[in-house]
Amino acid sequence: MINQHSENLLNTQLENAPVQGYKFSWFDWFCLWYPPGWLILFNRHWQHYHQDPDGWHWLEYGLFLIPGGFYLAMLSRWLRLGCRSPRQEVGEFDANYQQAFRQEVIGPIVKYYFRGELQQIENVPPKGPLIVAMNHAGMCFPWDFLTLAYLLGEARGWKVQPLANPALFDHPWMVWWLPSKWSQVLGGVRAELNDFEVAIAQGKILLYAPEGIRGPAKGWTKRHQLQKFDVSFMQLSDRYHIPILPVVCIGSEFLHPWTFNITKLQRLIKLPFLPFSPLMPALLLFPSMGVWAMKTRLRYFIQPLEPAELATNSNKGRTAVYQQAQKLREKLQLQINQLLSQF
Numbered sequence: 381m382i383n384q385h386s387e388n389l390l391n392t393q394l395e396n397a398p399v400q401g402y403k404f405s406w407f408d409w410f411c412l413w414y415p416p417g418w419l420i421l422f423n424r425h426w427q428h429y430h431q432d433p434d435g436w437h438w439l440e441y442g443l444f445l446i447p448g449g450f451y452l453a454m455l456s457r458w459l460r461l462g463c464r465s466p467r468q469e470v471g472e473f474d475a476n477y478q479q480a481f482r483q484e485v486i487g488p489i490v491k492y493y494f495r496g497e498l499q500q501i502e503n504v505p506p507k508g509p510l511i512v513a514m515n516h517a518g519m520c521f522p523w524d525f526l527t528l529a530y531l532l533g534e535a536r537g538w539k540v541q542p543l544a545n546p547a548l549f550d551h552p553w554m555v556w557w558l559p560s561k562w563s564q565v566l567g568g569v570r571a572e573l574n575d576f577e578v579a580i581a582q583g584k585i586l587l588y589a590p591e592g593i594r595g596p597a598k599g600w601t602k603r604h605q606l607q608k609f610d611v612s613f614m615q616l617s618d619r620y621h622i623p624i625l626p627v628v629c630i631g632s633e634f635l636h637p638w639t640f641n642i643t644k645l646q647r648l649i650k651l652p653f654l655p656f657s658p659l660m661p662a663l664l665l666f667p668s669m670g671v672w673a674m675k676t677r678l679r680y681f682i683q684p685l686e687p688a689e690l691a692t693n694s695n696k697g698r699t700a701v702y703q704q705a706q707k708l709r710e711k712l713q714l715q716i717n718q719l720l721s722q723f
Contacts, residue, residue: 401480401483401484402424402425402428402429402480402484402485403484404484404488408421408424412488412489412492412493414445415662415666415669415672416444416445416450416666416668416669416672417444417445417668418668418669418671418672419444419557419558419668419669419670419671419672420436420441420444420668421485422485422558422562422671423435423436423441423558423559424441425480425481425484425485426558426559426562429477429480430559432559434461434466434467434560435466435559436453436457437456437457437460439453439456440453440456440457441453443456444666444668447665447666448665450666450667450668451667454556457556465552465555465556466555466556466559466560467560468550468555468560469560469561470561470564471560471561471562471564471565472564472565473541473564473565473566473567474565474566475539475567477565477566478539478565478566478567479533479539481566482529482530482533486526486527486530487530490527490530490531490678493675494523494527494631494675494676494677494678495677495678496527496528496530496531496677496678496679496680497531497677497678497679497680498531498532498535498680498682499679499680499681499682500681500682500683501535501682502682503625503682503683503684503685504532504535504536504625504682505623505625505685506536507536508538508583508584508585509580509583509584509585509620509622510585510586510622510623510624510625511580511586511588511613511616511617511622511623511624511625512528512532512540512585512586512587512588512624512625512627513588513589513590513613513624513625513626513627513708514528514587514588514589514626514627514628514629514680515589515590515591515595515606515627515628515629515632515712515716516589516591516595516596516629516632517595517596517598517603517629517632517633517635518596518632518633518634518635518636518673519596519597519599519635519636519639519641519653519655520596520635520636520655520672520673521670521671521672521673522542522544522548522596523632523635523673523678524629524631524632524635524678525542525544525587525589526542527678527680528540528587528627528629528678528680529541529542529587531680532585538585539567539584539585540567540585540586540587541567541568541569541579541584541585541586541587542567542568542569542586542587542588543568543569543570543571543576543579543586543587543588543589544563544568544569544570544571545571545593545652546570546571546572547650547651547652548563548568549563549564549568549570551650551651553651553670557668557670557671558671569584569586571592573612576588576612576613576616577616580616580617580619580620580622581620583622588613590609590610590613590705590708590709591606591607591608591609591610592607592610593652593653594607594608595607596652596653597641597652597653598641599639599640599641600633600637600638600639600640600657601640603633604633604716604717604720605713606709606712606713606716608706608709609705609706609708609709610705611698611701611702611705613705614701614704614705614708615701617686618701623685623686624685624686624708625682625683625685625686626683626684626686626708626711626712627680627681627682627683628680628681628683628712628715628716628719629678629679629680629681630678630679630680630681630716630719630720630723631676631677631678631679632676632678634674634676635673635674635676636655636657636659636673636674637657637674638657638658639655639656639657640655640656640657641653641654641655641656642654642655642656659674681715681719683711683712683715686708
């Protein structure tokens with residue numbers, strides 16, 4: 381049964397998550413191995429810790445699991461809410477809830493589904509602040525990011541906060557799929573320069589994709605090919621003297637294979653990308669699969685920290701910073717090619 385605890389009990393419950401936290405039931409294990417059920421798992425966990433009168437109900441969860449049932453579930457929820465959309469609220473990062481979600485939901489998914497693992501962990505520094513720069517791919521929900529954040533948290537006890545496209549916070553599809561405050565409470569930082577700079581100035585450990593949305597949107601034909609790097613992370617690294625930890629991910633291209641981006645339609649509906657693949661008929665029948673990804677093995681190869689001089693000279697011009705960013709891209713591309721030749 382979904383617990384509806386008051387806000388006064390939330391922190392106490394989260395602090396005691398290993399004893400009193402969310403426990404996987406047989407239904408949760410079923411949801412993990414049945415693709416349309418992943419969205420149920422996310423929402424059930426949220427409702428265990430938060431009051432959410434606008435959230436999904438049990439009958440609607442059941443409809444998720446049958447072909448076309450998600451549309452009936454949306455209609456049911458819309459009528460139940462008085463013919464309106466769920467309220468859009470702004471939340472704040474809650475490290476306790478991030479820890480609970482990481483241990484109780486992400487942990488089983490990473491261990492038993494994505495089989496995530498860190499390689500060359502000796503290159504991980506003992507503490508932050510830090511910009512963790514990783515190649516990003518898959519044209520799907522950012523599972524390569526979430527998996528790395530989980531693994532770094534397990535290895536160092538870090539509270540990693542990923543930069544996320546604004547669509548993950550406020551696009552109408554996300555408002556219906558997930559609780560309105562879900563991304564912010566879990567630590568997501570909007571991928572906008574002002575938000576990025578504030579987070580860097582606060583000394584947080586940020587997970588960043590230097591390719592921006594070009595990485596996951598590049599499609600299957602350009603898999604394993606790094607796209608042009610943005611320069612903002614290098615500029616902020618210099619300004620605030622924050623080192624950069626490069627990470628190479630192998631396996632993320634297979635999170636949603638054989639895809640290409642429908643660019644014109646994607647721009648029309650204001651999504652960061654709109655994948656088209658042989659899996660799309662299944663997604664039309666089961667829209668709750670939007671947070672699911674193909675089973676793959678995600679391996680992360682931690683590279684040495686960038687030399688200190690890259691983060692100490694704040695007087696470089698934009699051209700020099702651009703060349704510096706592309707030099708890092710070439711270095712990581714070479715590493716990707718070498719790793720692929722070994723597998």
